[in-house]
Amino acid sequence: METKFREKLSAINLHYKIWMSDKKDAGILGDGKWQILKLIDQKGSLKAACDELGYTYRRTWGDLKKIEKFFGFPLLEKHRGGHEGGKTVLTEEGKRLVNAFDQFHASVDAMIQKGFESFIENLK
Amino acid sequence: METKFREKLSAINLHYKIWMSDKKDAGILGDGKWQILKLIDQKGSLKAACDELGYTYRRTWGDLKKIEKFFGFPLLEKHRGGHEGGKTVLTEEGKRLVNAFDQFHASVDAMIQKGFESFIENLK
DNA sequence: TTTGGATATGCATGGTATGACATATCGTCA
DNA sequence: TGACGATATGTCATACCATGCATATCCAAA
Numbered sequence: 001m002e003t004k005f006r007e008k009l010s011a012i013n014l015h016y017k018i019w020m021s022d023k024k025d026a027g028i029l030g031d032g033k034w035q036i037l038k039l040i041d042q043k044g045s046l047k048a049a050c051d052e053l054g055y056t057y058r059r060t061w062g063d064l065k066k067i068e069k070f071f072g073f074p075l076l077e078k079h080r081g082g083h084e085g086g087k088t089v090l091t092e093e094g095k096r097l098v099n100a101f102d103q104f105h106a107s108v109d110a111m112i113q114k115g116f117e118s119f120i121e122n123l124k
Numbered sequence: 125m126e127t128k129f130r131e132k133l134s135a136i137n138l139h140y141k142i143w144m145s146d147k148k149d150a151g152i153l154g155d156g157k158w159q160i161l162k163l164i165d166q167k168g169s170l171k172a173a174c175d176e177l178g179y180t181y182r183r184t185w186g187d188l189k190k191i192e193k194f195f196g197f198p199l200l201e202k203h204r205g206g207h208e209g210g211k212t213v214l215t216e217e218g219k220r221l222v223n224a225f226d227q228f229h230a231s232v233d234a235m236i237q238k239g240f241e242s243f244i245e246n247l248k
Numbered sequence: 249t250t251t252g253g254a255t256a257t258g259c260a261t262g263g264t265a266t267g268a269c270a271t272a273t274c275g276t277c278a
Numbered sequence: 279t280g281a282c283g284a285t286a287t288g289t290c291a292t293a294c295c296a297t298g299c300a301t302a303t304c305c306a307a308a
Contacts, residue, residue, distance in 0.1 A: 004197050004217055011146055011194075018140040018236070028136065047284055056267060061286070070135075073128050078285065081275025085283030093128055100246040104239050111235045112142070115228050122224040171254055180297065185256070202255065205305025209253030 005123040014116045028070050034101050041090040129247040138240045158225050165214040
């Protein structure tokens with residue numbers, strides 16, 4: 001089947017976002033916070049993680065505050081002071097959350113890609 | 125396994141968005157346009173569809189213009205004038221696009237829900 | 249040939265998200 | 279014990295986008 005769509009299909013880029021919210025739809029965890037949590041733990045520093053991802057410290061700090069407020073317990077071990085200025089790593093719960101989201105995301109990634117390919121086929 | 129997360133898990137709502145864009149990341153088709161396209165065809169009217177979904181006519185009109193500009197051919201048959209003021213229905217291509225997105229969305233819906241349940245289980 | 253209601257489009261404005269800036273606090277190590 | 283650099287937090291400016299308002303255009307039916 002030849003359709004008018006054919007020549008445009010390769011110009012289409014697929015995007016998607018998954019996130020979780022509380023009852024009031026205030027964002028809790030999404031791709032952004034997930035990434036930054038992972039990188040914070042890897043680098044041992046909130047600031048360093050922000051710098052690398054190009055996020056502002058101010059904003060990220062607010063995001064992390066929200067997610068911890070929602071759960072009611074810390075996901076991060078934050079330390080101020082010291083010669084290095086401070087450091088931040090994930091708590092056990094933080095690691096658990098990130099790992100769960102890792103798995104979720106990986107399974108969704110694969111499926112969405114497959115579904116998108118079918119979508120394109122259907123338009124050919 | 126009993127974790128600190130347990131009591132909060134039921135308060136978490138899952139959301140996701142799928143959309144397509146051109147190379148410049150200008151939105152082409154997403155949940156909003158998909159819904160409105162379907163409803164326009166059903167109602168035979170752009171205005172009626174906007175009213176029902178609570179979208180502004182002004183905005184929706186702009187959205188539809190973008191998607192048609194991207195594809196380079198009409199997805200809608202728009203008629204002005206007449207006693208009824210005018211009417212709008214999908215072209216063959218419009219229907220084809222909506223149907224393809226219908227299928228895509230349905231398959232993703234089911235899969236994401238399943239993945240989310242596993243995510244919750246992992247946190248228990 | 250007039251009327252009515254939907255399509256079509258420009259523009260002004262106001263609210264919100266975001267970033268930029270400022271500054272306080274902390275604690276370890278040299 | 280003082281200096282350093284990261285954590286922690288308030289505030290203000292602004293850029294963006296959604297919304298609303300206004301208005302032009304069209305044509306079938308009465």
